[in-house]
Structures are given as structure tokens and as C-alpha cells.
Amino acid sequence: MFSVPVIGGDTVPDRKKLDLSGLSIGFGYVTRSFNNMKVVTGSYSRRFNSPLLTGEAITVLPRSGALEGLLDRSYDNGFVGKDATGSIGEVTWYWGYEDSSQIEGDSILFKDSSARSVDHQYSSFSDESSSMDSVWGSGPLLTFAYNFSQSDKFNYSAALNFSYVNFNNTWKFSNFSANRQTDISQSIVEDTYNLLGTIPPEAPHAGAFAEPGSLIEAIPSERSLSTQDYSSELFEFNNKIFKEFDFSLFTISPAVTTSFTIEDFIFDLGIGPSVNLIDWETNFSESLIELDDQGVSKEIAQWDDLSSGSSVVLGAFLQASASFNMNNSWTINVFARMDWADDFSANVGRSKMNFNLSGASAGFSTAYKF
Structure with a gap:
């Protein structure tokens, strides 16, 4: 569309409006799995050599x-x-x-x-407690996509995805005893x-x-x-350990996507690299408790450890999705995705933590098409 406004008798050159056809912006929610979380926890009590204990x-x-x-x-x-x-x-x-x-x-x-x-x-028993688990993190999703081809059946597009997932885990246990x-x-x-x-x-x-x-x-x-x-x-002695771990993952994923359309339904398959920005923080707290034969308990030692860190991990992903065109401008979308990346590991106080960054994710979004 062209417009030729006239002001004071002067003619202004034609200006063409910005053509955004083929561009879409989506936002939604994603849940991602982190598998084989292994936590091996030692204790400060094990190395506590004090007359208060022995x-x-x-x-x-x-x-x-x-x-x-x-x-x-x-x-x-x-x-x-x-x-x-x-x-x-x-x-x-x-x-x-x-x-x-x-x-x-x-x-x-x-x-x-x-x-x-x-x-x-005096005698004591200690164990490096270990646990294996899988956890899920979740958070918002933002997607920009541009459709290069607009045929009735097959389309090709490029996309840039941004996602943020977070999880927080806590553990309470005891792995040291003595008398x-x-x-x-x-x-x-x-x-x-x-x-x-x-x-x-x-x-x-x-x-x-x-x-x-x-x-x-x-x-x-x-x-x-x-x-x-x-x-x-x-006298009997036992330790009490409290550990809290907070993990955040911000992922940037450029992708190349091919689409197949059946009436108002669109099926996509995308692949691409990923850049994973990791930020984590953990709090490790341990106390050593004495209990005498009169049933009176008291704390004889306390340790606290606060650790944090950040890193960048490269990876790759494969994503499949299904969309429904509600009208010419809006679509709703569900998707499943698989990520591959190196494992995450960290030393936290007297404990070690390791889990897979590779894992599956799923989510939904809605998108606006220009």
C-alpha cells in the first residue's frame, strides 16, 4: 500500500510499509527432565576429632x-x-x-x-550417603520463527527459541553416628x-x-x-544434614524446521544446536548432636557451606510439534523435545553432585502470525 500526503504543496516520496508476513512470535511453558541425579554426601562429623566427641x-x-x-x-x-x-x-x-x-x-x-x-x-559409624533420582524443571518459553515457504502442504522455516527452566531440591538425612x-x-x-x-x-x-x-x-x-x-x-552422637540445591538453565536454540500441513493442523520437525547458560547455588548445613543417658541433647559442632557457580554448555536438540490454526493469526502448539549436552557436576561442601543435562522436555505455546 502506498500513500502520498501533500503538505504545503510539496510531494513526499512513497514509503512502503514493513512486510512481516511469514514471521510468528510464540510464548508458552516448558517442562524439562534432568535424569540420573546422583548425590554422594560425606560429612564433617566424620573428621571431627575433638574431646567433645571422643x-x-x-x-x-x-x-x-x-x-x-x-x-x-x-x-x-x-x-x-x-x-x-x-x-x-x-x-x-x-x-x-x-x-x-x-x-x-x-x-x-x-x-x-x-x-x-x-x-x-568410643566407636563410630559413617557412610557416604548416595541417592539417584530424576527431577523436572519448568519455566517460560519464547519463540521467534520465520516461514520461508508458504505452500499448501510443505513449509520450511527458521526459528530462535529461548527457554528458562528452574528446579529446587532439598535433602535431610543423617550419615554419621557414634557412641x-x-x-x-x-x-x-x-x-x-x-x-x-x-x-x-x-x-x-x-x-x-x-x-x-x-x-x-x-x-x-x-x-x-x-x-x-x-x-x-x-553418650550417643548423630549428625543432621540439610542440603538445598537451586538450579537454573537458560537455553538459546536456533533451529531449522520443516512443516507438513493437513487442513488446520501443522506438524513440525526441527533440529539445531543449543547454548545452555547454567546458574546454580547450594547450601550445605551439618550439625553434630550429643544425647546423654538422661535423654538431654545438645549441639556440639556446626558447619555451614554456601556454594554457587555458573557455566556455559553447548548441545544439540531435536523437536517435534503439532499445531492447530485457530484463525489466520493465532495458533496453539504442543511439542516434545530431546536435548543432548554434557553432564553437570559440582562439589558442594562435603558432597558431590552429578546429573545429565541430556533429557526430554515437553510443553505448549501459542503463537501470533503476521
């Missing part, structure tokens, strides 16, 4: 000290220490006791039950001191460091040792 090697020495030498010795029922003279002659007036039953003839007995020894029996039995034994020390003929002051008695008083031996003349069970505790 037990602390604690040995409590007796307050009564060693048998030999001039020392300040403490007992459950008294004390014997060096006096202001340094206990010259291995005798001292700096001592005390609590009960007259400690006196036996020319000797006095003291008891010390402060010593402890700890034994831990620890902690046995505590108590050592009983009984020391005997020679009174050297001294008549002890009435109990309870506590001598002064710098004030002379009744003298006794400053070093035990005899010591006996015994051991008895003090306590036993059982």
Missing part, C-alpha cells in the same frame, strides 16, 4: 601427693603440711584432723578420695602418720603454720591404695 583424657591426681618428700598434703578429714621451720627433722606442728576415730594407738590415719581416672570406650561410654574410677589413698608419742589435741584440730604445737611425722610412714568405680556415662 572424650577428654582427664586424670585427677590425689591431693595427698606422692608418698615421699616434705609436701603440703590435703585429705578428706584433715591435712599435714610443712610448718614455718620447713619441717626440720621431718616433723611438723602444722597439721589437723577432724575426728578422734582417726587415732589408732601411736598413729593417726588420713583418707584422700580426690583422685580420679577416666576411661573412654562413647565414659567410666570414671576413684582412687582411695589412706596415709598413716606416726604421732611420735604426742597426745593429739581434741578433735577437730587445725594447727597453725607459724605457731608451734604438737609435733607429728611430716611424711607418711605407710600408705595403702584402693580403687572403686565412681560413675559410668553413655
Whole structure:
């Protein structure tokens, strides 16, 4: 169509309208499969080497000290220490006791039950948990196509497809367990001191460091040792892992398409390369929980790992579709497509992930024809 407007008597050259016949623009929705998603998950708990888990090697020495030498010795029922003279002659007036039953003839007995020894029996089990699954991602689709041939039966066209699919997966599991039995034994020390003929002051008695008083031996003349069970505790440990994975795929697909028309139905077959733009993010969280034999639990360790990445993967595709002409301008379309591309893999915290980018997709769209 041509128009010749006249303004002020001047003639404007003819302008031809843009011819868009053969062009169509479509939009729709697509769902794509991602097969053989393999997730292998280790754990930080497995390598956690801490006394909080395996037990602390604690040995409590007796307050009564060693048998030999001039020392300040403490007992459950008294004390014997060096006096202001340094206990010259291995005798001292700096001592005390609590009960007259400690006196036996020319000797006095003291008891010390402060010593402890700890034994831990620890065992653990861990497993690199793995899972295999297939997931589906979905999202919008945009298509531009140009029909080069407009015969009654066969047509040829070029197309440019844009699609965006996304999926989000979460996992919760435990792959580490351990238990620890902690046995505590108590050592009983009984020391005997020679009174050297001294008549002890009435109990309870506590001598002064710098004030002379009744003298006794400053070093035990005899010591006996015994051991008895003090306590036993059982602890159980388990980890808890939470993992979230978010994956987005933006695909650009140029295609060459051939079409066959039967009345208002059109059947297409297209093929072409694809450019896959990948963006992913994952959150890995692990906690290690202790449960004692009283049923009380607490968290003894926590790890968090946030990872993300992006990449470009080339591929190819084959697509078949069927369309219905609602009128001269609008069509509705359903399609199935197969994509081929390299596998996706990523390391996420203590886990590894791998799945196929090759997979099938299906969807629908509506298109406007110029």
C-alpha cells in the first residue's frame, strides 16, 4: 500500500510499509527432565576429632601427693603440711584432723578420695550417603520463527527459541553416628602418720603454720591404695544434614524446521544446536548432636557451606510439534523435545553432585502470525 500526503504543496516520496508476513512470535511453558541425579554426601562429623566427641583424657591426681618428700598434703578429714621451720627433722606442728576415730594407738590415719581416672570406650559409624533420582524443571518459553515457504502442504522455516527452566531440591538425612561410654574410677589413698608419742589435741584440730604445737611425722610412714568405680556415662552422637540445591538453565536454540500441513493442523520437525547458560547455588548445613543417658541433647559442632557457580554448555536438540490454526493469526502448539549436552557436576561442601543435562522436555505455546 502506498500513500502520498501533500503538505504545503510539496510531494513526499512513497514509503512502503514493513512486510512481516511469514514471521510468528510464540510464548508458552516448558517442562524439562534432568535424569540420573546422583548425590554422594560425606560429612564433617566424620573428621571431627575433638574431646567433645571422643572424650577428654582427664586424670585427677590425689591431693595427698606422692608418698615421699616434705609436701603440703590435703585429705578428706584433715591435712599435714610443712610448718614455718620447713619441717626440720621431718616433723611438723602444722597439721589437723577432724575426728578422734582417726587415732589408732601411736598413729593417726588420713583418707584422700580426690583422685580420679577416666576411661573412654568410643566407636563410630559413617557412610557416604548416595541417592539417584530424576527431577523436572519448568519455566517460560519464547519463540521467534520465520516461514520461508508458504505452500499448501510443505513449509520450511527458521526459528530462535529461548527457554528458562528452574528446579529446587532439598535433602535431610543423617550419615554419621557414634557412641562413647565414659567410666570414671576413684582412687582411695589412706596415709598413716606416726604421732611420735604426742597426745593429739581434741578433735577437730587445725594447727597453725607459724605457731608451734604438737609435733607429728611430716611424711607418711605407710600408705595403702584402693580403687572403686565412681560413675559410668553413655553418650550417643548423630549428625543432621540439610542440603538445598537451586538450579537454573537458560537455553538459546536456533533451529531449522520443516512443516507438513493437513487442513488446520501443522506438524513440525526441527533440529539445531543449543547454548545452555547454567546458574546454580547450594547450601550445605551439618550439625553434630550429643544425647546423654538422661535423654538431654545438645549441639556440639556446626558447619555451614554456601556454594554457587555458573557455566556455559553447548548441545544439540531435536523437536517435534503439532499445531492447530485457530484463525489466520493465532495458533496453539504442543511439542516434545530431546536435548543432548554434557553432564553437570559440582562439589558442594562435603558432597558431590552429578546429573545429565541430556533429557526430554515437553510443553505448549501459542503463537501470533503476521
